[in-house]
Structure formats: C-alpha cells, structure tokens
Amino acid sequence: MLILRKGVEVMSRNDYKFSEKRGFPFGIEWVAGQCGILGGKVKVVGEEIMLNCPNQNCPDKTLNFSLNTVTDTYNCWKCGEGGGMLDLYATLCCGGDRKAATRELYGRWENNTGVVPQRTYAKVTSSDNALSREDVPIEVKDLLYRYVLSVLEVNKIDLRRPDSERGVIDRGLTADAVLAYGYKSIERGSVIELPRHLEAYSKGVGGFYTYKGKRFVNTDCAGLLVPCRDLYGRIGSMQIMTRNGPKYLAFTSGFPNKGRTECSKAATCTPHHVGVDPNNVPKMVYFTEGLLKADIAHSLSLDGKPYISLAGVSNRRGLEGALKLLKDKGCETVSFVFDNDIWDSSKTVMKSVAQSAKLVREVGLKVKMVSFDRSVKGIDDYLLARHKLDIGAELVGDVFESNYRSAVDLLCSRKKR
Helix, strand or coil: CEEEECCEEECCHHHCHHHHHHCCCCCHHHHHHHHCCCCCCEEEECCEEEECCCCCCCCCCCCCEEEECCCCEEEECCCCCEEEHHHHHHHHHCCCCHHHHHHHHHHHHHHHHCCCCCCCCCCCCCCCCCCCCCCCCHHHHHHHHHHHHHCCCCCHHHCCCCCCCCCCCCCCCCHHHHHHHCCEEECCCCEEECCHHHHHHHCCCCCCEEECCEEEEECCCCEEEEEEECCCCCEEEEEEEECCCCCEEECCCCCCCCCECCCCCCCCCCCEEECCCCCCCCCEEEEEECHHHHHHHHHHCCCCCCEEEECCCCCCCCHHHHHHHHHHCCCCEEEECCCHHHHHCCHHHHHHHHHHHHHHHHHCCEEEECCCCCCCCCHHHHHHHHHHHHHCHHHHHHHHHHHHHHHHHHHHCCCCC
C-alpha cells in the first residue's frame, strides 16, 4: 500500500483491478506521480484522491481534482476536465497524443521497476453468485436502503453549517421537508451490520461490504444521506452530501481497504423524481442536476412543481427508460432548468446537457429551456431568493432560525433506544 497521509492507505499498483483488465500494469495514482501533480496538497476521500487541478484555466483549483483509484479516471469538479489515465498523461506531458503517452509511460515503468510490461488481456469473469447493479431489482435496493436510513438519525450539523452553504435549513428546507425526504446523517467510520434476513439480498447493491462472512455498511466520510427515488418513490441509490471534501459522493462500495461487494462501482439509479404523481403525471416536468437541488426546488415552488434530476450532468444512466415511462403516462414537455454557470462551463459540460436534450427529443418529448435571473447560480437559489422576498427581509433570520429549531427538536432530540 502507498500511504499519502498518516493513517490513510490507498491502492498501490499491485491492487488495481480496472488496470489489470485493460492490460496495464500501472494505475492512475502512479501516472499522476509521473506527471508531477502529487507533490502539493492531497486529500484522500474513500476511493478518491483529491488534489489541486493542474488546468491553468480552472476557476477554482483547490482540491477539486479527483483521481479515482478504482476506475483509473480523473475529473475536475470545477472546470469539467476529465478522462482516463492515458488522457491525463497525454494532456499534461504529450500535447494530447495518447500513443506517445502510452510509449512514455511504458518506458518509465520499465526504467522504474526493471520489469518489461506485457500487454496481456486476461479474460475477466465475475463470481457465480454475483449480481450486477442492473440485475438487482429496485424493490430490493429500496428495502435495504430504507433499513439503513431507519437506524440513523439527523445530526444538527447537517441542518445548519455556518461555515458553508451545505446546511439544508439555510438552503430553504423545513423540518417537515427533511423528514418527508428521508434525509439522515452518517458519520465517518459508522458501521451498520445488516440483519441476517437481509444479508442475502445485499449482493450487488452499492454501499454494502462483506467482512468475515457478514454484510455491513462502513463509510469513509461523514455527511447527509440523500435518497434517489424513482417515479414510484422507491430508493434506487443514495448520495452523501459531505461535510468536507467533494460536495457529493455516491453511496457506493468502491472504498478501498474496507472490503468489496460483487459490484464495486458507484450505485446509480434512474433519475431522481420528486413531486411527480405516477397516477397523474403532468404534461410538463422540470429537469435539473442534483438530487438535493430538485428536492429544494420542489419544496420552494409555489405549486410544488414536479422535478426529475440527474446525480451528475453526465450521469444519464436510466434516463431514457424514465423518459419513456413519463411519456407513456401523459408527459409532453421536459423543461431544462440547469445552473446558470453551465453556459460558462467547459465543452464537456455543455456537450452533456446537449446529449440529454437530444435524448429527450428522441423519446418523443418536447424540450424547453427555462432561464432565470443570471445573478444566482441554480433554480434552488433563485426560488430561495424569491421566498426570502415573500417573507420580508426583516423576518428572514427569525423564520430560518425557527425552522432550524423545529428541525433540531423534531429530528435530533429523540435518541434511538
């Protein structure tokens, strides 16, 4: 193991499964070292290594550049640059030439290890009893995730965080809304052992590990769990709104050194639905990015507008099926209400939004682009500003303080026995 900071171990080159499947003897952590970008401030969050973005045009370089040590990919959460480990080396050291990058990396590996790398593509087989995430019925995921939420509580630090914008009360939610959406807090190192009657169902479900024959949850970060629900309200995955580090992480089984499930990739779901009645689907639904953003926008809109949202702007897994279902139930138009800063973002982000719009049209639905005040970032910020105007500037502090106290009394005061 390679230790980047005291007490935290990350996968070394001998532990990479993704790389071995592709025939590479090295992983993105080693490649990043060859690029010379691991010498600065580094933070390890689960399977992610966070460091400063090397892109000179990045608007905020500080610890927003993520290296995924399981999938050997990189992504900057601010400028949108991303790709595989060959793309990383090619961009920083070879002027974008992937072939040259491959030659140089193999040469460096041979010089550093004395071992001539062999490109052997071994056949990879899954275990006989393994289930892929597509094979696991959403009813099973819903059962397991609801059990996890049932044994957790809400920590008041996730309701109001004076040092950041991540407190859900300050973003406009009430105690009743937090309760209705099922948010719960999870602490770093929390261990939740599954009851014996649920263990067999958890194979292939993101977020669960096997250790000494038992299945359990063990997270490497702390924050608020935000469920992702399908049209019928079933939980297919969850995100963690972290208290530090990357703003959102998938509740997944990809954390190193904590065991492995049969499905180690991030848990994903069909797009998150809020305010969409499956028995009376409206002719128009609103479409945005971010589970929490959709929940807040639904809560703050005057008539509780229906929203669907993606966990990430490029995460369209399950979107086509969800759109077809909405169309079959009477939906006609999808209104895009993405953040204002997408117009100033990288080509990658713009391309992802365009691909989503193309998919909507291919399904047979109309696309409508909704604009709002450019002085605010997202639709949730815009609706919150409108909400504050309705309250009156002199009462905003009192109302939000009342919401916070109500939430603490309702959600945090009762301890599990």
